[in-house]
Amino acid sequence: MRKAEEGISQVLDWVILKVVQRCNLNCTYCYVYNRGDDSWKTRAPVVLDSVIEKTAQRIVEHSQKYGLNKFVVELHGGEPLLLGKKKMQSLIDRLREICAPVYLRIILQTNGLLLDEEWLKLFDRNDISFGISLDGPPEIADKFRIFRNGTGSTQNLLDKINKLRTAGPDFDRLLGGVLCVVNPESNGAEIVRWFVANGFDAFEFLLPDGNYINYPQGWNGAGPYRRFLLEAFEEWYAMDGDAPQIRLFEMMLMGFMGVKSSLDALGGDLRKLCVIESDGTIGVSDVVRMCRGDYANDKLNIFDHPLDLHASVYKLEEIQQPAEQCQKCEYLQSCGGGYLPHRFDGNTFNRPSIYCDALYALSDRMSQKIRMDMPASLLRDPSASLRPTDFIG
Numbered sequence: 001m002r003k004a005e006e007g008i009s010q011v012l013d014w015v016i017l018k019v020v021q022r023c024n025l026n027c028t029y030c031y032v033y034n035r036g037d038d039s040w041k042t043r044a045p046v047v048l049d050s051v052i053e054k055t056a057q058r059i060v061e062h063s064q065k066y067g068l069n070k071f072v073v074e075l076h077g078g079e080p081l082l083l084g085k086k087k088m089q090s091l092i093d094r095l096r097e098i099c100a101p102v103y104l105r106i107i108l109q110t111n112g113l114l115l116d117e118e119w120l121k122l123f124d125r126n127d128i129s130f131g132i133s134l135d136g137p138p139e140i141a142d143k144f145r146i147f148r149n150g151t152g153s154t155q156n157l158l159d160k161i162n163k164l165r166t167a168g169p170d171f172d173r174l175l176g177g178v179l180c181v182v183n184p185e186s187n188g189a190e191i192v193r194w195f196v197a198n199g200f201d202a203f204e205f206l207l208p209d210g211n212y213i214n215y216p217q218g219w220n221g222a223g224p225y226r227r228f229l230l231e232a233f234e235e236w237y238a239m240d241g242d243a244p245q246i247r248l249f250e251m252m253l254m255g256f257m258g259v260k261s262s263l264d265a266l267g268g269d270l271r272k273l274c275v276i277e278s279d280g281t282i283g284v285s286d287v288v289r290m291c292r293g294d295y296a297n298d299k300l301n302i303f304d305h306p307l308d309l310h311a312s313v314y315k316l317e318e319i320q321q322p323a324e325q326c327q328k329c330e331y332l333q334s335c336g337g338g339y340l341p342h343r344f345d346g347n348t349f350n351r352p353s354i355y356c357d358a359l360y361a362l363s364d365r366m367s368q369k370i371r372m373d374m375p376a377s378l379l380r381d382p383s384a385s386l387r388p389t390d391f392i393g
């Protein structure tokens with residue numbers, strides 16, 4: 001029984017479809033444009049109609065093979081809203097039409113700069129929730145989130161959000177969450193407070209992408225990230241019932257209860273999803289492309305290969321195994337060894353995350369909190385308090 005459940009949990013049920021390869025921003029930390037993945041330059045700028053059709057057919061074929069009745073399609077870029085509303089509507093219609101009766105949960109990740117009321121109506125009509133990328137207030141976020149001319153983009157986004165919120169409740173109803181890349185020069189507690197004060201009740205912290213041969217910009221060790229995460233966690237934890245959703249913290253805490261994280265940042269299983277590029281190439285989670293070599297090769301495509309081949313071709317089961325050091329670590333359950341691309345050393349993934357120090361310290365702080373909040377009786381040696389009635393039944 002256990003084996004069967006494990007088998008089901010590994011089945012791919014999520015596709016990231018790159019509908020546009022270009023972006024209207026030039027964020028300096030972007031793994032697509034500024035961290036060594038140049039493959040977008042040679043791909044179709046906008047997803048081909050034939051790729052949309054074939055993707056839908058592959059989803060049906062795959063769902064039948066594995067008995068799935070629902071499947072997630074995440075629309076991604078570049079900036080997906082550059083596709084335009086007409087083409088977006090026809091893409092959604094075509095996907096849903098071919099995939100029926102498999103229920104498609106469609107989500108979309110955007111930088112938000114092109115959002116307007118018409119886009120919100122389109123999302124509402126089509127049962128789509130969207131995520132936006134926002135790294136905090138302009139003085140923090142604009143260090144990285146810039147237009148092509150080098151000017152900051154964050155105030156434009158905040159103005160847009162305020163305008164859409166003034167127009168009605170749709171923006172917050174359709175917003176699935178916010179992705180915030182950590183700026184290690186900022187204060188984690190202040191960033192948490194800023195998001196809450198600005199009306200965001202679900203956001204996620206991402207650690208900038210990098211690995212042992214391609215460190216994040218301005219890398220000065222994991223120390224600044226450790227400080228940021230501890231500050232943010234302390235602030236969040238103290239908010240108690242009013243705390244926003246921050247999946248990184250929630251999932252790590254769940255790890256202490258034995259729940260394996262589905263979050264890729266915490267060693268979640270990358271066999272569960274694949275990326276389909278605008279020209280039909282099938283790849284692993286595209287941050288892995290940053291590791292180049294084998295992982296940046298276009299070995300599969302939607303026209304010739306089924307969706308479930310990518311896990312074996314890219315040897316995902318093998319390379320995802322926690323590093324030897326992680327296997328001995330007391331916090332493997334909460335940390336998961338970190339995000340796979342952050343473990344790459346040029347040849348293998350057999351290293352802890354470059355953020356190990358930060359993840360260890362965060363796990364340690366969580367462990368302390370759990371102990372502090374436990375009833376004192378549980379912290380005594382349990383064997384000392386066993387009574388004969390404990391063995392009845």
Ligand code: SF4
Nearest residue numbers: 326329335352356360
């Ligand atoms: S804290 Fe470090 S050693 Fe422990 S599981 Fe995480 S990355 Fe591995």
